[in-house]
Amino acid sequence: MSETVSFGYEDIAPTEKTARVGQVFTSVARNYDRMNDAMSGGMHRLWKDRFVRRVKPRAGEFILDMAGGTGDIAFRMDAAAGGDAHITVADINPDMLGVGIDRAADRGIDGLVWTEANAExxxxxxxxFDAYTIAFGIRNVTDIPKALREAHRVLKRGGRFFCLEFSTTLWPGFGEVYDAYSHRLVPKIGGMIAGDEDSYRYLIESIRRFPDMPTFEAMIGDAGFVQTNVEPMLGGLVAIHSGWKI
Structure with a gap:
């Protein structure tokens, strides 16, 4: 790993990033899902539904949902597998996990395993595991190649990797409009809803610093996955990345 890594538009020491990202998610945990609705106009729900359809969780499978703190993906996978998959929700941030555990209790979902874990x-x-999922979390990892290698390691042969993440839209004009919206308005929305402009400024900047679709697909392949694929949505504003372990 290089001597510095990105924290939004800053370049900082790797150890510093892990701590600062932790502070961001501790700050936003209780309002995280409300902010997702506000920032995406509710579209994140459709993206997550599509993502889980690609994962195809099945009864009896062992699935690791990494960076899954508030449970949005795990709840969908649990329902898709009829409540009969063995789903572990892992997150480095205990505050995010706490939100997810509370939400699961409110929904009467008691079959998930919740654990604090570092993706690296x-x-x-x-x-x-038969499947490893990570949604809107990989860009916050300090050492992404190391996390991808760990994903490969914990998967069984024939296991599948799925990642849902923001990327760079290729639609002419749309990228510029989205950039203006995200940089100017999202932090202000974060201030109004979550009382925290700075954390949402980082989250938007982290999207801009994340590798484009071909680069990230190559990183997945470098970690040992085969048959890698990218499924862009909104021209690549959001993308589903996948790969298989053989």
Missing amino acids: TLQFEDKS
Whole structure:
């Protein structure tokens, strides 16, 4: 890993990024899902539904949902598998996990496993899971290549990797409009709803610093995955990345 990594538009020491990202998500945890609705006009729900349809969770499977703190993806996968998949929700941030555990209790969902974990140094055994999912979390990881290698390690042979993440739209004109909206308005919305402009300014900047679709697909391949694929939405504003372990 390089001597510095990006924290939004700043370049900082890797150890500093882990701590500062933790502070961001501790700050936004309780309003995270409300802000997702506000920032995307509710479209994040459709993106997540589509993502889970691609994952195709099945009864009896062991699935790791990384950076899944508030449970949005895990709840969908649990329903898709008829409540019969073995889903572990992992997140580095205990405050995000706390929100997810509360939401699960409110929904009467008691079959999920919740655990604090760092995507770069997972505590799980080799070949433990049939599928690994991560939605809107990989760009906040300090050492992304290391996290991808860990994803590969904990998957069984034939296991599948799915990542939902913001990217760079290729639609002419749309990117400029979205940039203006996200940089100017999203932090202000964060201030109104979550009382925290700075955290949402970082989250928007982190999207701009994240690798484009071909670059990130190549990183997934470098981690050992095969048959990698990218499915762009809104011209690539959001993308579903996938790969298989053989």
